[in-house]
Amino acid sequence: MESQTDFRAQPNLGENERPVVVRACDMCRKKKIRCEPTTQGCSQCTKYGTRCHFTPIATKRKPRRPAGFKYIAQLEERISGLEALLGDRSLGKPPVTDISWRKEHTTPAAFLDTAVDLSTLGGYISDRMWPHPAPELRPATLPARQPLPTKAVALELIEEMFSNYNRFLPLFDEDDFLREFHLKYESSNPRDAGWWACLNVVLSIAHRLRSIHAADPTKDHILAFGHVQNALSVVSELNVSERSLSAVQALAGMACILQGTPDPAPAAMLVAAALRLAQAMNLHRECSSPGLTESEAEKRRRVFWKVYILDKDISLRTGRPFGQDDDEMDVRLPSNASLEEGNLDLFNRRIGLALVQGQVYKQLYSVRASRQTATQRAIAAQELSSLLSYWKSSAQLELPEDSIILSGLPLSGEMIHKVVLRLTYIHCLTMIDRHLPPTAQSSSDQQLSRFEPASLSPPGSLCVAESRKAIRLVEAIPQGDCSCVWMLLHAFFAAASSMLHNLTQNPMSPDAISDLDLVKPFLRLLETLARDPSTLSQSEELVRMRRTCNSLNLEAKEAVELFSSRFPAAFV
Structure with a gap:
């Protein structure tokens, strides 16, 4: 009998070949039965009087690849592309849009690490079929970072935003924001991620509001696009290193802007990030921080409910689960006297509709409902x-639909909401x-x-x-x-x-x-x-x-x- 571990009869092994220990003789392996070697052969061959022979097999094995090597290769390719892009920006060159690379990598997982195509924030349709604005291709070249306007211009834009959008859906506190603005505007930079993102979100929304009434909205569209790109450049910092109310506000503000794009996936991801951060800060709990003043608690309530509205709205729109369950929260509705009574009512009505939206998804369109x-x-x-x-x-x-349409006048901020x-x-x-x-x-x-x-x-x-x-x-x-x-x-x-x-x-x-x-x-x-x-x-x-x-x-x-x-x- 040839020994089970005797490899002398094996052919010369190549560099990548490894001897394999044969743990069963030829007959036992053929019968698929347990082989028990003895000095005279295995017990089964001895029992049936057959010749017991072990055939060693040499196999050629390729070097083992690490788990997830394909994903690692994709990451390396993306990093190379980003390094090249950053190199161009450091030299003052405008970024080159590689359409094939963008289509391949603009997946939800890649969103937070790559630039988002916000082409639908700009453009104006010239088609006679439809006189209203709609998306076209975004400007071919934009600076690597949208420069901030002068302080006087920025203050004017901020006041417009707070007197229109934020007045009805309060995401930012005006007094706090203006205090930060006067202290930090001249030194604003991406290193202060929370403030930088909030500032650019407010400027982007302001330019979007201006474009509604502008004879030629192209310039305001370009500026709005540039400012939201500024904010998106610090998304990773907001998710990883920031745990502040401003980070939640910035993520929610970017989600509001990206709602007005063809693809809701980026907005959904930003809402999810904002909601998780809000939960980490216990914004969904009423008594999470007993030391807070009533004014601070009210600000936290308003920010949480704004994120809640976005969460439920995008969930029903996309047919994907929402992130905040109603059974896991006990925060009160906003009740700050600093809001006008009519505007507070509008905000609370929107919250009430969001509560219904969440129940509609949960009871009619969730996996549980499908069963x-x-x-x-x-x-x-x-x-x-x-x-x-x-x-x-x-x-x-x-709403007086006929009077709204026949008047032909631009809608007021309240009427738009x-x-x-x-x-x-x-x-x-x-x-x-x-x-x-x-x-x-x-x-x-x-x-x-x-x-x-x-x-x-x-x-x-x-x-x-x-x-x-x-x-x-x-x-x-x-x-x-x-x-x-x-x-x-x-x-x-x-x-x-x-x-x-x-x-x-x-x-x-x-x-x-x-x-x-x-x-x-x-x-x-x-x-x-x-x-x-x-x-x-x-x-x-x-x-x-x-x-x-x-x-x-x-x-x-x-x-x-x-x-x-x-x-x-x-x-x-």
Whole structure:
């Protein structure tokens, strides 16, 4: 018998070859039975009187690669690209946009480490189909860092931002911010990450507000883009080394800006980062720091609720889980007397709607909800419909849509926020309506919902009536504010798709012709957005909305024309 560990009979081994100890003889290995070597052969071969022979095998093994070597290679490639980019910037060269590299690496995981394409913050559509602003390619070259304006200009921009946006959705405290501004503005730099990011967020929002009323918004769009890029350059520092209220404010502010882009993923990641940081600071708890003054506690409440609103809104928009569970918080609603009563009411109404949005996702679109029967979801939808109806009655959300559109005047800051609130309500209503049973005038077609509800029935009369009001607000989108297009696109899609699906099921409706006319501006908007290849490639949602609406519009027209040809008197 040849020894089990005798390798003398083996051929010469190469450099990368290793002898393998054969632990079973040929016969036992063939029979796949346990081999027990003895001095005269293994026990099995001795028992059956067969020749016991061990055949050693030499294998050629490649050097072992570390776990995750592909990911490490990708990181090395990205680092090389960033080093080259930083080298160009240090020499004063404008960064070169490598489109292929950007498409390959602009994933959620790479977002916080690479520059974000914010092309939709600038541009103006010249297409005759749609007179409103929409994204185009961003300026080809921008400085490595957007220079800050003079102190006088910066102060003017800050005052505009606080008198408009922050007045209705308070993210920053005006007194604290102005105190920091006068102390630090001349020495502002990225090393003070929290202040640097907050300052550039405020300047970016201010330029965006200016662009709404500007005859040519291009300059303000470019400046807004540059300032948000400044803020994004310190995201990693805010996540890792900062644990301050200003860091939460900065992350939430950047998320607000990036909501108005074709891709909601970067905004969702910033909201998640802001929420985790807020939880680490116990902003979600009312009695987390007994030593705080009431003024400081109120500031923390306002910041937390702003992040909470963003969290719930993006969750229902993207169909992904939210980060803050209502059972894991006990913070009170804002009640600071420094806010005007009407503005505080608007902020609290938005918080109330966010609470409903969270329950809609949790009870109708979460993984747990998908495991329930359609009947169970229908019961939950009825309860949520009642809850949303109660919220609407208490919020006094009626808007004079006709006067808003026909006036032709720019909307005031308060009216813009009311329009956004109204459209957010419509989106929430349609998401509930799709799960109501047929007896309650329920849900839309499966293709209308990105979450694919199981039921199939026309939308309810309330949903259709509210959708008619909402779709008219397409004409009220502020001229120059292309971010509003992307932020409200889901709400307009929900309203238009509900109306069109209702026509396919009820072509005899006396409002059929007028409903087809009402959705035309939104359909033209989708076609105009789709004309820009870069925009279309960035937004899978736009592709889906356009395909669904075109299909539904064709079906609705065919249904209405067929019915009108059979019963012409019904349309007289």
